[in-house]
Structures are given as structure tokens and as C-alpha cells.
Amino acid sequence: MRGSLTRALTGALGLIAAAAGQLATAAPVAADSVVVGGRQAQITDAPWVVALSSRDRFGGTRAGQFCGGVLVAPTKVLTAAHCLGREVLGGEPWEVRDFVVIAGRAALRGQGGQEVRISDTWVNPDYDPTTNSGDLAVLTLVSALPQSYVIGVARTGDAAYTPGTEADVYGWGDTTGSGTYASALRTARVQVLPDGACERAYPGGFGVPYRGDTMLCAGDPRGGKDACQGDSGGPLVAKGLLVGLVSWGSGCGQAENPGVYTRVSAVLPESF
Template structure:
């Protein structure tokens, strides 16, 4: 959720932004945008980044892209739980016949790579759509991706999650905060921020609020670089490991409102 909404399908369905990304000038919503303040990314440098797609649901203009994901095993992809909500998909994941991931391709409608159907979806049972805590889901692919696409996942206590650590966020979301969606993968360099930065921005008091036990705070203290609508579920990578998934925030690239990510090391079960 970005702004403070989740950052997901805002561009495709307007209000659905609250499910997968961040919405400029709104309360926390799901990220549905493209990376703000970044630049193009080569898929060969980040083969673990994938796009979630359903042309039946979101049309073919952007190859059906509505959220991001990250490959953590040849048949397993992590994404944000809110990306699989009824508000986004219009039903349960298994009811979306063409639900797939686009892998190995930076340009959504370009050549190369592959589109792999999703055969199963596990949504964190502790996910709370009211607070957005535990915003994580695991997708099982019908066919295995190459092992070279897999990225390692940070575990509890990993130094890559320490405040001040440089980190990179990836996605096909809004690049400006004004609905300018990217068709080619983009990335922006941010840094892991102290929990206190997000606690100030998103205090407790009803509804969505920052929780350091299940969430990770990241952004550019000067502003201008951030995830945005359409980026929900995409990876935040530090030290060569996955540390977060784009979850929610307020606005895009605002210094006083850092991005909030799912703290993967705290939420992902050991069996995955």
C-alpha cells in the first residue's frame, strides 16, 4: 500500500492501487506504480525479478502486468499478499485462468524470456489487510525456471537489513507518481532506514501503521527515489540478498514518507 495504500494495480483499476503499491497523495495503499527516480535495469543483472500478469484481468497494453515478484527457488516466487486480494484480482487466484509470471524479460511486451503459469498460491495466514502486516504470498510455478534466476533470502539478524545499507528496488510501476507507467524494468538505489523514520511517518493510531517486527523501512532521506503504484510485490535487494517486498507507503519519493516493505526474514516461513 502506498500513500498510505498498498502499491499494486492502481493504473489498471484506479482504486486497486491500495492493493499493490503506493498512491500519491493518498493514505497507505498497495504499490501499483513504477520505480520513481531510478533508471532502466538489465534483466541479466536481476534475473530474479518477475512481473505478475493476467491479460484477461488487466488487458494486453502492458502484457497484463499488475504487480512484481521475485524468484527464490526454481518453482517459487514471492510477492505481496495484497496483490492476490479479491479487490485486485476480482476473485480468488485460482479463478484467474491466465495468472502467470513474466520472467527473463525487461520489456513487458518484448522478446525473450518466458511466461509461466501459476499452479498454486499460498497467502500468509497472518496477513492483516487492515494493518498490512505480514504482506507476503508464495506462488508455485507450473514449470521450473533456471536456477540462475534464484536470489538468496535474508534471514533474521542479516546485516543486509541494517539501517544505512544501500539497497535497490525494482519494478514496472509509476515512474513519476503521476501515472507514468514504465514498460521496461526500472531500478532505484535507496537505503535501509531506521524503524524510527517510518514510525514517525506512519504512527500507530488505527488502520495502517508501521510495525518494525514485520515491516522494513527504506527510501532516500533526500526524497526523489522510491517504489510507487504498480511496484507492489517487487524486490528490495541489499547485499545481494532479498530483504523486502514492496508493500505500502504514502506518496512516491517524498522524504518525509519512506517506503514500507515486507520484512521477508521475519515473515517467510522456514519451509520456503
């Protein structure tokens, strides 16, 4: 649910409204260019990407998908903390009767894969919903997914965090920045940017300041490629390792406003 500033509430309300409209009209959702400027992804190439789903809350047209996540252990999924907020879920996570992750399935309404219920949630106690600093949560699954689905996590100082490194962002979110959501997994190639790029784009003032200690800046210096609403919590992968989670930004695919990601190495507990 990446959107203007936190792409949580705006994306969530948009998905709820879209779900209501889709249920009423049974109209298909366009899915040709997601993660803005992206291309279709094969789940076999990225089995660690999962969709967070509640059909009760978000409708069945897109299988209830509202955020992304990434499998970092057979029973552990990382996502954005803001995806679990009351504004998004309409209550606490344990109150959402049909809260599941969809794994091993690129097309949300397709066949195959697994839908696994959530047994527990952990939200980073240092998460600040006002600034989106520390935007990370951990979901525990009731049953284990295959070890082959798991991706490794880049640690502090890893070369994957070097500015200029190519990275891939994944999701089922808005394809255009105007509420056109995808039903099949997409990916876009961006690059890790210097902290200064996001410090200039988000200096604070009347908005939210970028914090390089807990956030990661990534995008395309030319614009046109980015995560968007509905992609929140999804992975940013560089050199085969997880480096970030889609968190926030202003607009989608704008060269002057790169995407801001949770810097996983700085926020994930060392004991994890």
C-alpha cells in the same frame, strides 16, 4: 500496487482504468523514470525479478503486468499478499484464467524470457489486510525456471538489514506517482532506514502504524527515490540478498514518508 497506505487497491484500479484507456487509444506508456527516481535495469543483472500478469484483467499494452515478484527457488515466487486480493484480481487467484509470471524479460512487450502459469498460491495466514502486517504470498509455478534466476534470502540478523545499507528496489510501476506506468524494468537505489524513520512517518492515529517486527523501512532521506503503484511485491535487495517486498507507503518519493516493505526474514516460514 504501492499507493497511499496499501498501494494495492488504488494501484489496481488505476491499472485497470489505464488498461481500458490504452486498449481504446493504443497510446504508448511513458517509461523514462520509473520506480520513482530510478533508471533502466537489465534483466541479466536481476534475473530473479518477475512480473505478475493477467491480460484478461489488466489489458495487453503492458502485457497484463499488475505486481512484481521475486524468484527464490526454481518454482517459487514471493510477492505481496495484497497482490492476490479479490479487490485486485476480481476474484480468487485460481479463477484468473491467464494468471502467469513473466520471467527473463525486462521490456514487458518484448521478446525472450518465459511466461509460466501458476499452479498454486499460499498467502501468509498471519497477513492482516487492515494493517498490511505480514504482507507476503508464495506462488508455485507449473514448471521450473533456471536455478541461475534464483536469489538468496537474507535471514534474521543478516548485515543486509543494517540501517544505512544501500539497497535496490525493482519494478515496472508508476514513474511519477501520478499514474504514468512503465513498460520496461527499472531500479532505484535507496537505503535501509532505522525503524524509527517509519515509526515517525506512520505512527498510527487515523492511519496505519508501522510495525518493525514484520515491516522494513527504506528510502532516500532526501526523497525522490522510491517504489510506487504497480511495484507491489517487487524485491528490495541489499548485499546481493532479498530483504524486502514492496508493500505500502504514503505518496511516492517523499522524504518524510519512506517506503514500507515486508520484512521477508520475519514473515517467510522457516521451513521454506
